[in-house]
Amino acid sequence: MSIRTLLGAAAGAALAVTLAAPAQAADYKDEYKVSTVVPAPFPWGIAAEEWAKLVAERTDGRITMKVYPGAQLVAGEQTKEFTALRRGAIDMAVGSTINWSPQMVEMNLFALPFLMPDYAALDALTGGPVGERLFEIVRENGVEPLAWAENGFREVTNSKHPIETPADLDGLKMRVVGSPLFQDTFTALGANPVQMSWADAKPALTTGAVDGQENPLTIYTIAKMHEIGQSYVTTWHYVADPLIFGVSHKVWETFTPEDKEIVRQAAIDAGAVGIAAARKGLTDDDTALIEEIEGYGVTVTDLTEAQRQAFVDATREVYDAWTDKIGADLVEMAEESIANR
Template sequence: MTGASRRSLLLGAAGAGLALPGLARAQAQYRPEYKLSVVGNRPIPFAEGAFQWAELVTQRSGGRINVKVYPGSQLVGGDQTRELVAMRQGVIDFSVFSTINIAPQVREVGLFQLPFLMPNHKALDALIGGEVGRDIFGVMERREVVPLAWGENGFREISNSKRAIRTPADLRGMKIRFAAGAIFSDIYNTLGANPVQMSFADLQPALSTGAVDGQENPINLFLAFRMDTLAQKHLTVWNYVNDPLIFCLSRSVWNSFTDADKQLVRECAEEAGRNQIALTRRGLGLDGGDDSSMQELRRRGVEVTVLTAQEKAEFARATRPVYEKWSQTVGAELVRKAEAAIRAATA
C-alpha cells in the first residue's frame, strides 16, 4: 500500500466513524511513568490509600497507566503544603491531598478545620458524601485538578508530655505543634497554648528533645510513629477537626486518557478511598465495635482521656470566635450548608 493510499484509508475510516486496529492506541500517547505524591509512607492509612490507588490503576490497566508512588512528599522536598502547586506546575501527576495542607490555596476546604464543627464520623460522612462534598470538588476542578474520591486521615486528637487535657485551662502555656494553616495558630492561641508550626519530619526530634510539649494527629499516626516513646504520655480524644483526603490528578493528565481509562482511574480511586477510610477508623471502638487501637494506647502506658459531650462543648465555646472568623474565609453559605447537613445526619 502506498503512503497516499494509507492516508486515504485512515481519513476514510475516521470520516465513517470506524476504528482501525491500533488507531485508538496511537491517539493515546501515555507516559512510561506517572508520579503520585503522598505524605508519609506505608503502613499508615494515609499513604496506604495512595499506594493502593497506584497499584490498582497499574494492574487493571495492564501497565498501560504505570503509576509510581513517591512517599514522604519527596517530589516537593518534604513540604507537603506545596503538593497542589507542584501538580499545577506539572511536577506531580497524581496525589492524595490532605485538606489541611491545601487549605492555604483552596479556602473552601478549610471548612473541615473549623473547630468542633463535626462531632463524629456521621457528621463527616454527611459532608463528604453529600452536596458539600460535591461543591468542594467543583472548587477543586477550577484549580486545574480533577478530584475523584474522598479519603480520610482521621479526627485529630491532642497529646502532650505534661498532663491530661480535659478543659481549655489545661492547655495554657503548652507548646503545641501543628502542621499548617493559620487557623490552627488561632485555635491554640485562643486556648492559651503556644502554637508551633513545623513539618512532620521535624516533629519527632522536636518531641524527643522537648522543643515542643505536644502535637495533634490522628490516633493511627500516633501509634504508627510510636509517639508514646517521644514523651507523649497523655492523649485526649476531642475530635476537634478532621482531615479528609482528596484523590486527585492533574487536568492535563486526565485529558490525555481515553474515556475508558478515565473511568478505570476513577473507579480505582473510589475503591482505594473506601479502603483507606476503613483503615483509618479501624480499632477506634466506633459504635461499640473493634477498639484495638484504644487498647493498644493503654497497653503502651498512654493515659487516654475521652471528653464527654459537655467537655467538648466547653472547648467549642472557647474557640467560637475562631470558628466565626474563619467561616467568613471558608464561605458563609458553604458553612451554613455544612451545618444543616450535620444537623440532619446527627439528629
C-alpha cells in the same frame, strides 16, 4: 487472490485492531508520580498504594503510578503540594484538605474547630452537597478530583499532663501544621502553637522542643509516639483530615475516556480501603486501637459532652471569624448536612 492483495488485507485488519484496542496513547508517561505525606502502613499511604495497584491491574500496566511519600516531590513542603499539582510539576496526589487549604480557603471547612462530632458527620459532608461543591472548587483550580480518602480525626497528645479543659493547654508548646486556622485555634485555647512539617515534628517532640501535637491516632501508633514522651492522649475529635485523590489537568486531559473512568473508579475503591484503615479500632463497636494505646501505659482521656462543650465555647470566636473567610454559605450547608445526618 494476489500476494499484494493479501498483504493489503492483512495490513487493514491490523490497523482495525490497533484502532479498536485501548492502546496506550503516544503522550502517556512511562511513570506517573503520586505525592503523599506519609507512606504505608499509615492509612494515607495505604490508599495511595492501593490506587496505584488497582490502576496498574485494570489497565494491564498501560498506566504506571509510583507513590512518593514524605512530600518529597515538593522538598517536604507539604503545603506547596497543590500548587505543584496544579502546575503539572506533580502528576497526581492523595492530598490533605489541610495541606491544600493555603490555595483554596474553602478547604479549611474541615478544620473549623469542633464542626464534626463523629464519623457520620464527616460522611455527611464528603458524601453530600458539601463534598460536591469542594470538588467543583478543586476542578476550577486545575486539578481533577476523583474520590475521598481519610487521614482521620485529629486528637491531641502531650508529654506533660492530661488535657481535660482548655486551661490544661495553657502555655503548652504544640506542634501544628502550616495553617493559620490551626494557629488561631490553639492560641484561643491558651497554647503556644509552633508550625512545622511532619518531617520536623518527631525530632522536635523527641528533644522536647515542643510539648505536644495533634494528629490521627493511626499516626500516633504507627509512629510510636508513646516512645517519645507523648504519654497523654485526649480524644476530642476537634477537626478531621479528609484526603482527596487528584490528578493534574495537564495529565488528566491526556487520558482516553476509558482510562479516565478506570483511574476514577480505582480511586473510589482505594478510598474505601483507606477509610476503613483510618477508622479501624476507633469506632463505637471496635475500640481496639484505643485499647492498644492504653496498653502502652498511656493515659487516654475521652471527653464528656460537657467537657467538649467547654472547648467548643473557647474556640467559638475562631469558628465565627473563619466562617466569614471560608464562606458563610458553605459553612451553613455543612451545618445543615450534619444536623440532618
